[in-house]
Amino acid sequence: MAEKLIELKNLTKRFDDNLVVDRISLDIYKNQFITLLGPSGCGKTTILRMIAGFEEITDGQIYFEGKDLTKIPANEREINTVFQNYALFPHLNVYENIAFGLRLKKLDQSEISDRVARSLSMVKLIGYGKRSIEALSGGQQQRVALARAIVNRPKVLLLDEPLSALDLKLRQDMQYEIKDMQHQLGITFIFVTHDQEEALTMSDRIVVLNEGKILQTGSPEDVYNEPVNRFVASFIGESNIIPGIYCGNRVVEFFKARFDCVDDHFETGEKVDVVIRPEDFEVVVVQEGKITGKVADIVFKGVHYELCVMANGQELIVHTLKSPNIGDIIGLKVDKFEIHLMKVS
Amino acid sequence: MIVKILKACRLPLLVITFLIMYFPLIIIGILSVNKSSYAHAFKGFTWQWYTEIFSEATLRTAIINTLTVAILATIISTALGTLIAIGIQALRPKEKKRLLMLNNIPLINPDIVTGLSLMIVFSFLHLRFGITTMLAAHIFFSIPFVVLSVLPKLQSLDKDLYYAALDLGCTPMSAVLKVIIPAIKSGIITGALIAFTMSIDDFVISYFTTGNGFSNFSIWLYARLGRKSFSPAAYAYNTCITMVTFVILMAINIKSIKSKKGRILNEKNSSCIDNTTYSS
Missing domain, CATH: 2.40.50.140 (Nucleic acid-binding proteins)
Known part of the structure; x- marks a missing residue:
């Protein structure tokens, strides 16, 4: 088995009286494409945001390479996120958006421009550096968001329903591209979606969630062919x-x-x-x-x-x-x- | 028939409306070049009053006071108002609504009430009336305007923008400084302009909260209207202000037309490229 990278132990999240994530335990391995799949409100995005550090955890632990992740603030985690609506910085152009994280790390100019150029080519946007964000289409913004995250060479990339705003054809193309990108980068991708087809297409491992609980974990074939209960069977396919x-x-x-x-x-x-x-x-x-x-x-x-x-x-x-x-x-x-x-x- | 008559009236009506709206400004403009210091007679053209704006000592002081208070009040209220808006935006909807209501009360409160109550508060605190009290009052009534012009901008932002900044390595403080504030820049500028305007033309509140001979232009004017010590240089100053406002508004409009054109062009270009990238 591959090396363990992230370990969730009895992870729990409560908003007021609302139990959103209920004692979830999950191991996430290196270089794996893992998908958290479930209907809206099942807690999948909340889990992602707790791993990223945007949400405090109510109870339980998150370990990253064996260390307690909850003690590390979001800005110091070796994790980057692609947000649902991209959250690109509107006042910066494409180049500066991508270079943002590198500038904070105080890398020198030549290395920054080198890495930005490489990640622009990875998302097939060579020559778009000087464009303003507003002048890009949804698909292009999606690519910039990906480039902005991967340029920092995180150990884990979190993707929060990144394709939900794209039209069908573009979404299908991006599924393959993101999958390819994961192979090339060799890092762990944690992908959140409510689209079962997306999950089956892209994942090495699927975690099916409902009402804050894990129902089933397994390869796409396992989950499709051997659903554990009625919910999984009817949700997937x-x-x-x-x-x-x-x-x-x-x-x-x-x-x-x-x-x-x-x-x-x-x-x-x-x-x-x-x-x-x-x-x-x-x-x-x-x-x-x-x-x-x-x-x-x-x-x-x-x-x-x-x-x-x-x-x-x-x-x-x-x-x-x-x-x-x-x-x-x-x-x-x-x-x-x-x-x-x-x-x- | 009626429609026809109304249609024929359109242009004259428009002209009359604008004449009525701009008549007072035109009158002030005419008086500012009138040789006579009395308003009821025009005794020939002169630029004299324009040169006297800064030679009449009391007027000059009043103008400098007005600008000093306005600039300081704008800077301070814009900074505070922006931070308050960011704070309000981070609240839950219910708390946000309540706080916004508290923010709006000073806006609709009559100036006379605000002025009087501030005066009472300042005298309670045993403050020395003068520039400090007037400045404090101006900051007080400007903040709600800044909050109101910054908030919509914040609401239109992607709510993950702040988290994206954290994600890329910003501390919470630098996320606000490097991402949130630049992203709401236009709202902040609008707020600052409103604050500046409100401060520069305030009379009622200033009158109640000043003292020790510290007067801004409006107080200076009020003290001299209809008296010998009045100087038509006041007309000249007013006309200058009108001209400055006019030029600024023109510049803003021209700029926004230009940037709109630019954006449409950009969109056209990018959609062309879009098609080629994705169809291949």
Whole structure:
């Protein structure tokens, strides 16, 4: 395992009577792209601001390379932040914005201009140094914000929903660019977002949060394929959650039929939630499928059709390349590796 | 029909309105070049009064006093008002609202009440009436104006600006000095200009809070109106002030038109570059 860089221990934050972050413990490793993912109000930004030093912690500890970080003021931490609305200094031009941190470190002119030039080229804004901030588009401001942070060579870069103000196309481009940048710099990125797709695309590790608590930590594949509960399953990607009963021996019963599965950490006879992703169903003729349903709706999505299928009184979302008609009775088949069981929450 | 008549009246109405508005200023301008020291007769053109602004000793002192108080009051009230605004902005919404209300009361309070109450306070404190008390009074009534002109600017700033400065290595103090204050510069300048104007033309409050023969221009004028000791150099001084104001306003307008043009050009350029960068 990689070296531990930041350690959160029972981190807690209260605003008046409002518990925003509830005893969170998390290890963050060197050179890792970690994403804090959750709906708005889940405490993800507050965690970030406590790591940056902008928010006092109510309880718990933050260790940075083994030292207690809470004793170090924000301006002395080897951490830099990219803010949601960029927080660029309006009275300074692009060059001076980026050079701001270096000037405070009292580096000499030649080194400053050298480093600013390098980080401008990293964010693909060569030649923009003399521009005023107001003359830049949102995407360009985003790049300046990134350059201003990385020019200081922090050990950790914190990114607070940095892409939320950009339009879709630009956002997707920036996702890859930021991911690339993390590889090039070889430093830890802590990225905060409520966009599950962004999290899946960019992260080495995803931390799913809700109501101030960590629900699940794992690689994008883990979190997507093996969500621990209903919330994670429905927050990350689309999913069908079907009530079932574990019958022992890697067999689960739902929709009045028995299915083989690969999960076995349940008691025989225990109630479980069965998660099946829309793309994991196979549409077949009625005789071949263990599940039978009636097509209630069909929507063309470009690559696939999205069907709404009524089966045993429950609505299922199914993605398929075939296009049945509304009202057709169809069979649905699922591979045993695509059936994921969760404890009922 | 009515619309037509109204439309035809537009230009004459505009001219009449402006004439009424500027009539007093024009009269003062005419009197300032009148050879006679009496206002009711024009006895020929002269620049004499303009040369006498600073040769008439009492007038000269009054003008210097006015400017001294105005400049000091502007500097001090701008500094304090800016800090107060930054403090108010950092408060929670509820506390902020209350404090703003307290800030606004002196603004709507009649000058006569402010003047009288300050006089009572100063005499309670056994202060020597004179330049100090007048200056203190001017600072007192200028601060709320500075606060009011700086606050909107602060509100329009990205609330993370201060944290961004900390993040890049500023101490809290240097974050305010290096980032917040430069970012609200235009609001501070507006506040300073208002403070200066308020101070330079104040009569009522100054009258109550001065003493020991310390008089600014308005007090000097009040003491001499309709008396032998009045000098038409006062008209000349007033006309000068009007001209200075006029020139400053023109300069500000021309500058803002120019910077607007510049910004539109810049936007055009950058959007062109935008398209090329992202479409590739």
